[in-house]
Amino acid sequence: xxxLDLSAPDQIRRRRTRSDRARRVLWQGVLAAxxxxxxxxxVMAAPAEVPPIVEPKSAEAxxxxxxFVELVTPDLAAAKQFYAGLFGWxxxxxxxxxxxxxxxxxxxxxxxxxxxxxIPAGEHRQPAWLTFFSARDVDATEQIAVQRGAKVLxxxxxxxxxxxxxxxxxxxxxxxxxxxxxxxxxxxxxPAPGEWxxxxxxxxxxxxxxxxxQTLFDYEAFDLPADAGAQHVLLATDNFSRAxxxxxPAKRPNMHPHWLNYVxxxxxxxMAAKVVALGGRVLVEPRIDRHGGKIAVVADPSGAPFxxxxxxxxxxxxxxx
Amino acid sequence: xxxxxxxxxxxxxxxxxxxxxxSACVAPGPVSGPAYDNSVGVGVDYYEPxxxxxxxxxxxxxxxxxxxxxxxxxxxxxxxxxxxxxxxSYRSAPAxxxxxxxxxxxxxxxxxx
Numbered sequence: 001x002x003x004l005d006l007s008a009p010d011q012i013r014r015r016r017t018r019s020d021r022a023r024r025v026l027w028q029g030v031l032a033a034x035x036x037x038x039x040x041x042x043v044m045a046a047p048a049e050v051p052p053i054v055e056p057k058s059a060e061a062x063x064x065x066x067x068f069v070e071l072v073t074p075d076l077a078a079a080k081q082f083y084a085g086l087f088g089w090x091x092x093x094x095x096x097x098x099x100x101x102x103x104x105x106x107x108x109x110x111x112x113x114x115x116x117x118x119i120p121a122g123e124h125r126q127p128a129w130l131t132f133f134s135a136r137d138v139d140a141t142e143q144i145a146v147q148r149g150a151k152v153l154x155x156x157x158x159x160x161x162x163x164x165x166x167x168x169x170x171x172x173x174x175x176x177x178x179x180x181x182x183x184x185x186x187x188x189x190x191p192a193p194g195e196w197x198x199x200x201x202x203x204x205x206x207x208x209x210x211x212x213x214q215t216l217f218d219y220e221a222f223d224l225p226a227d228a229g230a231q232h233v234l235l236a237t238d239n240f241s242r243a244x245x246x247x248x249p250a251k252r253p254n255m256h257p258h259w260l261n262y263v264x265x266x267x268x269x270x271m272a273a274k275v276v277a278l279g280g281r282v283l284v285e286p287r288i289d290r291h292g293g294k295i296a297v298v299a300d301p302s303g304a305p306f307x308x309x310x311x312x313x314x315x316x317x318x319x320x321x
Numbered sequence: 322x323x324x325x326x327x328x329x330x331x332x333x334x335x336x337x338x339x340x341x342x343x344s345a346c347v348a349p350g351p352v353s354g355p356a357y358d359n360s361v362g363v364g365v366d367y368y369e370p371x372x373x374x375x376x377x378x379x380x381x382x383x384x385x386x387x388x389x390x391x392x393x394x395x396x397x398x399x400x401x402x403x404x405x406x407x408x409x410s411y412r413s414a415p416a417x418x419x420x421x422x423x424x425x426x427x428x429x430x431x432x433x434x
Contacts, residue, residue: 117368119368124371125369125371126368126369126370126371126373127368128368128369130367154367167367175367187428188424188426189426189427189428190423190424190425190426190427190428192427197423198385198386200384202384210409210411211409211410211411214411220414220418220421221409221412221413221414222413222414222418223409223413224383225381226381227379227381227382232383232384234387234420236414236421239421240422240423241386241387241420241421241422241423244385244386246382246384249376249377249378249379249382250377251376251377252375252376254374255375256369256373258369258373260384283373283376284375284376284378287378289383289384289385290383290385290387290388291385291386293385295384297375299373305373305375311386311423
């Protein structure tokens with residue numbers, strides 16, 4: 001076979017062309033690798049565990065106090081946008097066991113966790129805020145709760161930076177969680193606007209409900225005035241009000257018992273209007289509650305209900321109508 | 322060094338980056354508990370039964386807190402508004418205890434009252 005006889009300049013030109021192509025391909029490869037790293041790294045670098053509820057650590061412990069709340073929502077992006085627009089919350093995104101989680105902050109303090117969970121097609125489920133009560137010993141609390149008729153929805157388990165927790169449904173079906181925080185409990189201070197300030201249980205049996213939670217958290221229970229056929233009880237520990245227990249509204253006897261948490265606001269009427277402007281709904285129109293506290297119940301765009309409580313620094317002269 | 326060798330090397334480099342990166346970027350330490358693991362039937366990601374039918378809160382339907390003004394509950398006597406209050410299954414606070422309010426101190430240490 002005859003070899004092709006090329007002149008020296010041709011050979012040099014061919015070698016240069018080959019070398020240029022090789023260099024170009026190599027650079028393309030390097031660029032592809034850099035692009036891959038730049039694209040994937042931010043996602044993979046997200047923390048793999050939920051953060052503590054108190055930073056820096058505190059030595060405070062307030063058994064029976066609502067110390068955290070978590071929203072379970074089918075649309076995390078919409079929820080983040082809604083609550084950021086409403087209360088000015090900022091977020092830290094976290095990947096937890098394959099689930100998307102956003103820790104919400106206000107003024108540097110953790111105020112809530114938002115968990116993404118899709119609703120399977122064809123199913124009707126109610127997105128909700130889950131209420132976490134401070135507990136000294138989650139396992140012991142769970143055992144007592146079960147003895148008193150509670151149902152275990154999530155067995156006690158540890159989340160390394162957060163603490164040990166369990167999720168339960170009380171004897172009437174209201175869902176709640178108990179948490180022994182590894183970082184201590186938030187201090188007993190008046191929450192700022194945009195932070196959670198109050199919780200109320202709406203239940204079919206306030207008497208049994210009060211007894212149940214009193215057994216778990218050693219609450220002092222104060223009987224409150226109520227309309228005929230209704231019952232309202234105030235729960236306290238450490239000489240602070242922690243929550244109220246209430247009959248279901250008279251015209252809603254079949255409503256599912258549940259805990260409702262309230263965010264402190266400066267102006268309930270304005271904030272209720274803002275809820276609507278941001279895609280939420282008003283479930284209970286703004287109304288005067290005890291001592292001038294103005295309350296509304298609203299729902300976020302996915303339907304998760306929560307309360308707004310205007311709690312002025314001094315008692316208002318307005319009275320319930 | 323042939324072009325095909327270089328091309329294969331570049332592709333290998335890119336794939337290698339994508340393969341190694343996840344394990345390199347995951348934070349060390351224990352992974353989360355079962356709360357967000359779908360192997361557990363119901364967890365912290367539990368949804369409530371569907372349908373909250375709000376409304377019809379009458380004028381006496383008050384769910385909020387009290388203020389510190391020496392209010393007292395009605396221990397062991399039921400609620401004044403109830404026609405025939407029976408004994409509670411819970412322990413009512415002693416009549417001598419004033420009804421507590423919420424914390425009044427702000428986080429900065431001042432007081433709102």
